[in-house]
Amino acid sequence: MISMDAPSPDTSAGIFWRTELASRAAVIVDADDYFTHLRSAMLKARERIVLVGWDFDARIKFVEHARDGGPDTIGKFISWLVKRTPGLDVHILRWDTGALKTVFHARTLLTIALWIRDPQVHLKLDGHHPIAGSHHQKVVVIDDRLAFCGGIDMTRSRWDTRAHQDNDHHRVDPGGRPYGPWHDATTALEGPVAQALGEMCRLRWQAAGGRPLPPVAHGESCWPDDLVPDFTDAMVGISRTLPPMGDHDAVHEIEALYVELIRRARRWIYAESQYFASRRIAEAIAQRLHEHDGPEIVIINPTTADGWLEPVAMDTARARLVAALRDCDLHNRFRIYHPFTAGGVPIYVHAKITIIDDVILRVGSSNFNNRSLKLDSECDVTFDSAKAAGDDMSRTIAGIRNALLAEHLDSDCAAVEAQLAETGSLIATIEALKGPGRSLQDYALPDLAPVKQWLADTKLLDPEGPDEMFEPLARRTGLLDRLRHGHQAHGKVIHRQNGSTESLP
Template sequence: MATPPLLQPGRNCWRIVDADRLALIMEADAYFKAVKEAILEARHSVYLIGWDFDTRIKFEPEGQTLEGPNRLGPFLRWLDKNRPTVNVYVLKWDLGVIQALGRGTTPLAVLDWMTSRRIHFKLDGAHPMAAAHHQKIVVVDDVVAFCGGIDMTADRWDTRAHRDKDPRRRRPSGRRYGPWHDASTVVDGAVARALGALARERWTWACGEELEPPRDCPAIWPASVTPTFNRIPVAVARTIPEYKDRAEVREIERLYLDAIAGARHVIYCESQYFASRRIAEAMAQRLRDPDGPEIVVINPESADGFLEAVTMDTARYRLLKLVNDADAHKRFRIYTPVTAGGAPIYVHAKIMVVDDRLLRVGSSNFNNRSMGFDTECDLAVEAPAGEAAGREVRAAILGVRHDLLAEHLGARVAEVAEAVAARGGSVIQAIEALRGPGRSLVPYAPDKPARIEEALAENDLLDPERPPSWGRKVLRTLSLQRALGRR
C-alpha cells in the first residue's frame, strides 16, 4: 500500500508547482554571487523582498568577477542606468529602517533609490504591530527565484570553510564578525512564477499598488549554481498573521507537524532557535514511540542579541527538558557546529530533512513567531512513492543531508554516507563516530537560566504565536522588538 503524500495544498502548503531546476545554496558567498548573476540577466523586473537589506554589502568580498559595481546599492543604481527596461522593487520590513539609522550610508542610499523612476523602495508595515516581515525572496522576471533564510545584509557573508578569523568576513564598517552558517534555494519554472505572484501580492498589501507580471521573458539560471533536482514538483508553504481583513495562514506549522508525525527513521533539522512548544511536543511524542525516528537538531550555541538570548535560550532549556524526558530510547541529539579552532559557528539556516522523503528550506525557525506571528515562506520537495523517478529524488535528499553533515564535521560526503550505512542508518551513531577535535559538532549542554531570564521567558512579548490582543502589550512588544538583535 502506497504511503500518502506529506505535501497537501490547502493543508500544509499553498501550492505545489513544477520547477525545471531547484538548487540548495549553502552560505551567503554562493548566494550573493548567484543573485547578482540572475539580476544581470533581467529583462523586466526584479523583486527583492526581505527582512533587511544593507546597500553597502559586497556581492564578492573575495574579489569581483561579475559585471557592475560590487556593492548592492551602487549595483542597483548601475542597473537603473544600464538596464533601461528593468524595474526593481525593494520591499523591506518597516522596523528595519529604525535599525538602519545606525548603518552608516544605508538611509542615504535609500533616499537615492527613491529618486529613480525604476527603483522602487517601500517599507512593509502590513502586519500586526511588532510582527516582522521575515520572508527572504528574490524574483527575477518570474523565471528564476530565490527563497530561503539568507538576508542581503551585513554579517551574513561566509563560506562553507567557516575559517577562523577570515579577513573577508567584515561589516561595512570594517569590523570583523564571527562564522555564520546559512542556506537558501534557487528555482525556475512554474514555481518561480508562483513566487513572483507571492511577491506582487505582498507588494500590494504593503503599499496598495498592483504590479503587472512580466511576460515572455527568456529563461535565466545563475551560471555558478549546479541544480540539486531537475523537473520536480515544489511546494510553497507560508505563515501569514491575521491582519485587518487578511486571514491567518499557518501552513508552515502544519507542515512541520505533519513531517514529524510522518517520519520513519531520521529527522534532521537546522534552525536558529528551538523555542516552539508545539514542535517540541510533536518530537517528544515520536521519541516515546518504540519504533520512532532519530531526531538530530543543529542549533547555534546561543541566540544573537541579549534579549533574544534571554527569551530563546531559556525557552530552549525548558523544551529540551520536555524532549529529553520523553527520550526513553535515546534517539534525540542537539549539536552546535564549531570551527577548526573551536569557535562556535552561528546557525541561521532553516532546513529540515525527513528520511529520504522530504527536504524543506525556508525562512521559518523553530519558534512561535514563525508559526503564526511573522510572515514566512518555505519551499519543500517530496520524493514520489513507488516510482523509478522517486529513487533519484530520494538519493538527492539523502545527498543534501550527508553534505550538510560533512560540512559540519569537517569530513567528506562519502565518509558520512559510509558511516551512516555502516551503522544501520543511524545518523546519531555516525556523528558520534566522526566527531573529533577541530571542525566538528559539539553536543549542546544548556545552562540553567537565572530567575530574571525565567521571568522574561514566561512573557510572550518577544516570541508570540499570534498578535497581542490589547494596546499596552503591543507597545511594550514594539519597544522590546526594537532592542532585539538580528533575526
C-alpha cells in the same frame, strides 16, 4: 508521504498554499555561493527584480572584485544594473522596523536618495504586520522565471563560505568590523514555482502600500551560469505563515507542515534552525520519542541566539523544552548539536532546513519558534521525493543532508554515507565522526534563573500569535504545560485537526 497533487487553499488548515513545478532547482548553502549566483541571475534580468526581505543593507559587498563590470556593493550594483538595462525595474521590500538599524547610515541615505530619483528603483518598507510582528520572508524573484527562497538576508554579517574559516579577512561588516562565522541556506527555483512566488511577492508589495504589479509576460531564463541544479522537473510545495490582518485571515501552513513532517518520519529527522522554542513542535517531537520504534531527531542550533533580547527568550525556552524532551527520550533518540570552527569559535546557525528520512527536504525562512509559526510572515518550500519517478531525488536529498553533516564535522560526504550505512543511525554517525577542531558539540543544559524561567513560561518575548501579545499573563498557558500534561500518563498525545491536543489514556 505528503500529498502535493493539488494546490492548497489559503487556509490555516492547509500544508501548502501552492504546489508548482520547478524545471530546475538547487539548494544553496552559505552566502558566499548565494551572493555569487544571485548576482549572476540579476545580470540576466530584463523586466523586473523583486527583493523581499527582513533586512536589506545597500552597503554590503555582493562580491570581492567583480569581473562583470559592475560595482562590488549591492546598492551601487542595483543603480548600475538599471542604468545598464533599460526597461528593468527593481522593487525592494523590507521590514519597516528593521530598517531603523541601517536607514540613517550616511552611505545608506545617499543610496536611498539616488534611488528616489531613479524611476527604475522602487523602495518600500513593509509595515503590514501586527504590533511586535515582523516581515520575515526572504525571497528574490527575477522576471517571474527564477526565484530564490530561503533564510539568507541581503544584509551585513551574513557572508561566509562553507569552510567557516577562523579569522577570514573577507568576513567584515560595511564598517570594517570583523564578525563571526555564519551558516545559512536558500534555494534557487526555476519555472512555474517561480511564477507562484512572484505572485506572492506582488501581493505582499501591494499589501505594504505599493501599486499593483502585473505578472511578467515574456521573461526568459535567468538561471545562474555556474549553478548546477540538484533537481529537475520537481514538484515544490510553498508554505507560509501570515498573521491575521484586515485583508486576510491567519495562515498557519508552516506550523501544519512541521507537525506533519515530524509525524511522517520513519527513521531520521535532521533539522537546522536558528531557534528551538516552539511548544507545538516540542509536543510533536515528544510524541515520537515515546514510540518504541520512532525516528531519531537531530537538531543543529547555534550556541546562543543572536541579539540582545533573543538570548533571554529563545535560549531560556530552548533549555526548558530540551529538559522536558530529555525526560521523554526513553530510547535515546534526541540530540541538539552546535557547530564550531577549527579554532573553537561557535558557528552561528541561521539556516532553516528540515530533512525527513531520505524523502522530504524543506528550506525556508521559518524557525522552530512561536513567532515563525504564528506572528511573523514566513515562506518555505518543500521537495518530496515520494512524488518523483525513480530514486534520483531521494539520493539527492540524502546527499544534501550528508553534505551538511560533512560541513559541520569537517569530513566528506563519502565518509558520512559510509558511517551512516554501517550504523544505521544519525546520532551514532555524528558521534563516530566528531573530533577535535572543527566539529559538532552536544548542547549542555544551562542553569536557569527564576526570571528567565518566568519569561519562558509566559512567552513574553516569543508569543504564539498577535492575540497573545495583549493577553493577561496570568491567563497564558505555560510554555511546557501542555507538553507535560500531554504526557502525564503514558506520554502520548493525539493531535486533532483543529490544532488542539488530547491526552491518550
